Amino acid sequence: MSTSSHSTPQPSITSPDASRELQTTERVAAFNVLAEAIALLSQKAGSPVTGSAVRLEMGRRTYGGFDPKRVGYKRFRDFLDEAEQQGYVEIDHDRPGDVGLSIPGASPEVGSTSRMRSDLWKAFSDWNPRTSRYYDLNEDRVVTLPTEPAPLEPTRYAELRTRISDSPSGFVEIKPVSRQQQLAWMMDFALRVTDPEVSRILSEALKSDHPARYFVVVLRNFPNLLNRWHNTLRERVYAEALRWRDSNARLAGIQVDHVDSPNHPQSSRLRDEAASPSGRRAVESPQRQVHDLDVVQFFANQMPGNVTQPRSPLRQRLHEAIERMPESELRKITIPVGYLFEE
Structure with missing residues (x-):
């Protein structure tokens, strides 16, 4: 009697050593992608770049494949700390909010204002007319x-009013940068954008009923420009703070830059405040990203020669489907950027 032998497939088992070796290889690749992303963004922005901008660029360069957990880290910040120890990157640990990243040995930004005290930053950049701001010289x-x-x-407000009234020499009023002035800065920035189509879209956004809000919404679709705007805003607010300090002899010893002191707490939200003059920033979501593109298209359609056409049923259905899609599926969609500005 003959017996036929059958080879039974054996499960593929990856040894722990092989798994660790694979992770190490991918980790080195991730560090290299990190360095490339920082170099590219720094060259475009002309200044140290933020962690969030770098992570976004790493996602683009890896087609969405980069994930800190994949290479053994719970958080992106842990990945950055290890990259710094390995010499791939330098982290600006003193920068409020989102960390600043640069290539080791690169020249630091000249005249950097990223160390501006958060209490002064908010006092000068928040144009809310219903709020009064004073510098307490004693505290x-x-x-x-x-x-x-x-x-x-609240009692604290009543007590503060009494203190200011009874000892006016102990306080110096701070006049924030007005809404009108900040909008003028935005328009100046828009006109200096080298891409004529993007420049025109930003200019149209500034003519809307909510110019500051839509200006930032449009910029969110162009991370490099958004980073440049953050730097521009910080520099101009910083200059206003210096002028305020130099205009009054009683303020001669005031530190405008951040100092390590309990009296000068640093807000982790400074980066977000710079992103929006109102000081509020919504949580990122795939739906909001889609809506941001709608805003860009809307203002593109307001340009001379463009006529807004009603959506066809097919376009409407596609639009509604995109809004329901999870981010993982949205990443698979390929849309040529030229369609955003198609005449």
Whole structure:
């Protein structure tokens, strides 16, 4: 009797050593992608770049494949710390909010204002007309309160009003950069953008009912320009703070830059405040990213020679489907950027 032998497929088992070797190889590749992303963004922006911008660029360069957990890290920040120890990157640990990244040995940004105190930053950049701001010379810090008193307001506001009234020499008022001035800065920035189509879209956004909001919404679709705007805004607010300090002899010893002192707490939200003059920033979501593109297209359609056409049923269905799709599926969609500006 003959017996036929059958070879039974054996499961593929990856040894722990092989798994570690693969992870090490991918980790080195990730460090190299990190360095390339920083170099590219730094060259375009002309200044140190932020961690969030670099992570976005790494996602683009790896077609969405980069994930800190894949190479053994729980968080992107842990990945950056290891990359710094390995000499791939330098991290600006003193920068408030989102960390600044640069290639080791690269020249630091001349005149960098990323170390501006967060209390002064907010006092000068937030144009809310219902808020009054003073520098308390005795406590060496900014204090704020509603401009108009209200019945049953918190005790701390009433006490502060009394202190300012009784000892006016101990306080110096801070006039924030006005909404009109910041919008003028935005328009100046828009006109200096070298891409004529993007420049025109930004200019149209600034003519809307909510110019500051839509200006930032449009910029979110162009990370390099958004980073440049952040730098421009910081530089100009910093200059205003210096002028304020130099205009009053009582402020001669005031530190405008961040100093390591409990009296000068640093806000981890500074980067977000720079992104929006209102100081508020919504949570990123795939739907908002899609809506941001709608805003860009809307203002592109406002340009001379463009006529807004109603959506066809097919386009409407596609638009609704995109809004329901998870981010993982959105990443698979390929849309030539030229369609954003098609005449």
